[in-house]
Amino acid sequence: MTATGSRRPAGPGGTSPAAIAGELRRILADATGRAELLQLPADAELFGTAVALDSLTGTLLLREIQRRFGVDVAGEDLNLDALATLGTLATFVAERAAGTGRTAAPPAGQPPPGRSE
């Protein structure tokens, strides 16, 4: 198991659900232009009425996840249970991203630990 493929503790960058959730919040905020989505709680329902993700934002989110983490959420989870909340989605992606070796980007200003591009 390589360093980039193993589980990391939570922190800047890495493949922990918390790191992934932070990345998902940034994707959502960028896609919608709504800064309040940066504060989205982990238990926020994504496709229910709570966050009101429309089909465009939802599709963009899934395609970005595929692009950044190599995880095809819709393809792997036919019931889309993973999309219930921000937290379940982050966990789903984190479990599979660990296998692809891709990690979440760290918060702006901090370099990813132990990696060079």
Add this chain to the structure above:
Amino acid sequence: MSELPAAARHPVPAGRAVDLWWSAVPGTGPSPAGLACLSAEESTRAAAFRFASDRYRYQSAHVLLREVLAGYTGTAPGELAFGHAACPRCGKPGGRPVLLPASGLNFSLSHAGQLVVIAVAGIPVGVDTEPEPAGCVCALSTAMHPADAAVVSALPEPQRHRATITWWVRAEAVLKCTGAGIGHGTGEFPALAGPAGLAAPAGPPDVAAGGCTVRSLTAPAGYLAALAVAGTGGFGPVRHYGTPAQSEIAPVGRRLPPARLRR
């Protein structure tokens, strides 16, 4: 009041004509009278939104839908009943929203940002609107038909972003028209007319796509929109209307006809 006489009703568009109703979402949502028209299900759904802006948009869209359809049917806005058609792919319920009982009145509702648009026609119709993109939306290219992806990817950013959303609202208008389901199957048909048709502001010419005819609409500043009707026979006259208080978001350059509105 419950019934308007037939002569006082707004006529259902004939043939392949479409009526389009545009409205801005009020900053504090609909009036109490408007909210009183919503069904229990709509009210419950509205209450579940985490952000007020989403709630107001949803409420305003559904109040407007009831008010607009009331003008065509003669039924009071609060007395209209909605259901779902069967999904055309699997036959299960949960397809496009329809008025009950079934009639020749077809409609499609779209809302985004501060804008609500409703299409009404005598044939199946779909309308979709989105705000102009705020950032990179290039990840959507994997959802496109290859012909559309080729057109869009040839563009430099940021034109590519606008073209992507132009593609999206056209594909969605078709999918809402067929009732196939929002967001599913966007890549099964080319929705653009090729690179020449992406030139602003007119947008691509009418295109036969997915069993429908689709065209881009001139939407209020900051928004992109598209309209689709069933069949490949093109459009009849498309007429635009707005509620009086919201005329500031009328499509650029288009004058709204007076006295065409129903309460």
